[in-house]
Amino acid sequence: MNYLDVRGTRIRFHETGDPAAPAVVLLHGIGRSLEDWWPQHELLGDYRVISLDMPGFGLSQRMPAPTTLPVLAEGVWAALDTLGESRPVHLMGNSLGGAVSMQMLTTAPDRVSTLTLVNSAGFGKEVTVALRMLAVPVLGRQMLRRIDRWTAPRVERTLFADRAMVTRERIEMAIRIARQPDFAPVYLEVARALGGFRGVAAAWRTDLLQRVSAHPRPTMLIWGDCDLILPCAHLAAAQAAFPHARSHMFARTGHMPQIERPEEFAELVRPVLAEVAV
Amino acid sequence: MRLPEYRFAGRTAVLTGAASGIGEQLAYGLAFRGSDLVLIDVDGDRLEAVAGRIRTAHPALPVRTIVADLADRSAVEGLADRILAEHPAIGLLINNAGVALGGRFDQVSIEQFETVMNVNFRAPMLMTHMLIPALTASPGSHLVNVSSLFGLIAPPGQSAYSASKFALRGLSESLRSELLDNGVGVTTVHPGGIRTRIAESALVGSRVPEEEIEPNRQLFAALLSYPPDKAAEQILRAVAKRKARLLIAASAKAPDLLARLMPVGHARIVRALTVARGAGTAVVRQ
Numbered sequence: 001m002n003y004l005d006v007r008g009t010r011i012r013f014h015e016t017g018d019p020a021a022p023a024v025v026l027l028h029g030i031g032r033s034l035e036d037w038w039p040q041h042e043l044l045g046d047y048r049v050i051s052l053d054m055p056g057f058g059l060s061q062r063m064p065a066p067t068t069l070p071v072l073a074e075g076v077w078a079a080l081d082t083l084g085e086s087r088p089v090h091l092m093g094n095s096l097g098g099a100v101s102m103q104m105l106t107t108a109p110d111r112v113s114t115l116t117l118v119n120s121a122g123f124g125k126e127v128t129v130a131l132r133m134l135a136v137p138v139l140g141r142q143m144l145r146r147i148d149r150w151t152a153p154r155v156e157r158t159l160f161a162d163r164a165m166v167t168r169e170r171i172e173m174a175i176r177i178a179r180q181p182d183f184a185p186v187y188l189e190v191a192r193a194l195g196g197f198r199g200v201a202a203a204w205r206t207d208l209l210q211r212v213s214a215h216p217r218p219t220m221l222i223w224g225d226c227d228l229i230l231p232c233a234h235l236a237a238a239q240a241a242f243p244h245a246r247s248h249m250f251a252r253t254g255h256m257p258q259i260e261r262p263e264e265f266a267e268l269v270r271p272v273l274a275e276v277a278v
Numbered sequence: 279m280r281l282p283e284y285r286f287a288g289r290t291a292v293l294t295g296a297a298s299g300i301g302e303q304l305a306y307g308l309a310f311r312g313s314d315l316v317l318i319d320v321d322g323d324r325l326e327a328v329a330g331r332i333r334t335a336h337p338a339l340p341v342r343t344i345v346a347d348l349a350d351r352s353a354v355e356g357l358a359d360r361i362l363a364e365h366p367a368i369g370l371l372i373n374n375a376g377v378a379l380g381g382r383f384d385q386v387s388i389e390q391f392e393t394v395m396n397v398n399f400r401a402p403m404l405m406t407h408m409l410i411p412a413l414t415a416s417p418g419s420h421l422v423n424v425s426s427l428f429g430l431i432a433p434p435g436q437s438a439y440s441a442s443k444f445a446l447r448g449l450s451e452s453l454r455s456e457l458l459d460n461g462v463g464v465t466t467v468h469p470g471g472i473r474t475r476i477a478e479s480a481l482v483g484s485r486v487p488e489e490e491i492e493p494n495r496q497l498f499a500a501l502l503s504y505p506p507d508k509a510a511e512q513i514l515r516a517v518a519k520r521k522a523r524l525l526i527a528a529s530a531k532a533p534d535l536l537a538r539l540m541p542v543g544h545a546r547i548v549r550a551l552t553v554a555r556g557a558g559t560a561v562v563r564q
Binding site for chain 2: 225235239248250251264
């Protein structure tokens, strides 16, 4: 696995495909890693496909500043600078990664050619009670400290509609990520910055969606109808925020359609990517 | 016995009257929720336009259109056969198509009366009867019958329409209990004045005087004020929740309450209202 030095922070990334082709940048959710996008590297192989562990997540180090949406967005842009990718990119974000993608669009609209939001955060206050409990002092830290052989499979099971997706590799990766020194602090910083026990806060969502509306891009909105983390009813709010967007609701699919329905996912996003001439 | 919430994504929805009004909005709402679509209407051009909009917005969704005249018994049977052959298991059947007819009973011909009964009652009855094997093929399917405010009350000038919508309501409410044994939910919908094309496409009794037609049509259209997209959203929410009965808009809820409080006496109030407005004739409603 490859690492970048981004302003002194060690960032893990994975890059495949044709370096000359337009870049597709894949962003994972809270507490996750680039493994959540793994099959798309091959399926979108005719692009320059870049996935990375966002600062403080996966096996990447954290940024010095407290982790917020703007800090994550800035971190990803800086990582792309380090990779020498200065052309407009196709952004795809899952869950928290969707919110980061939208944030990236607002901070550098010229660098974004299309937007694909997959079970994205930002479209409603409802979120799994497990994430809401993180906001409770002490309890949150205790929960994150206890990601082990017993709890990790349970967490993984909430992410997929099909239990066969909960493989030993995924469980081991989740435990490995949870043992990173920056894992718990960054997780809690983000969870508390974006919401509380009552759910995802409204202020940043409405503000972000309003700023995003100034930069329309070809957009694809995707959800899995069995998402237990962010309910699929949020797709309606997403469509309202992106009236020009195309959308697709995957059946019998959980929080990560990009790995639970990889082939269909790739087929779905290809026309959106093709919409922007190189 | 309670049925679990209806899940739209990945299941096939069959929808009649999909080219305009509530049906068009239902089609958009179903596509948005990820249902594979079989859209049926008699107006092929409008139906293709609706399907085209859905294909653009949801490129990965299978959308099938079938043009059929539901007044024609053999056309309905052929339609159901085709659907059965192509979709051995369907999740949702929405009998939405309907036609209105204006005029007092003595002003409408028997043929016109029968057309209304055929489209509004016989077609849903046939479709449901023929598609029950497909509905029961997978557990948790759902049936929607769009009756009307005039399936709750029967004002003057609405003999055929009310007869057809009362009949559909009776069928639907009886099926509610029968199909529960098969794990199929049934929702009967009674929309009030929804802003649809039903006034424009309404039949007019063949013996309604010429000078009464246009004023009545305009009066009718003016009563249709509730937005169809909101009506469709309510219907889809009722399906998800497996509601037995859905009244849409105050123009359905108030008369329903009146009819229940005054099972006989409400007719006088309805008559006073409609006669004062429409001289007793020709106002037709969804």
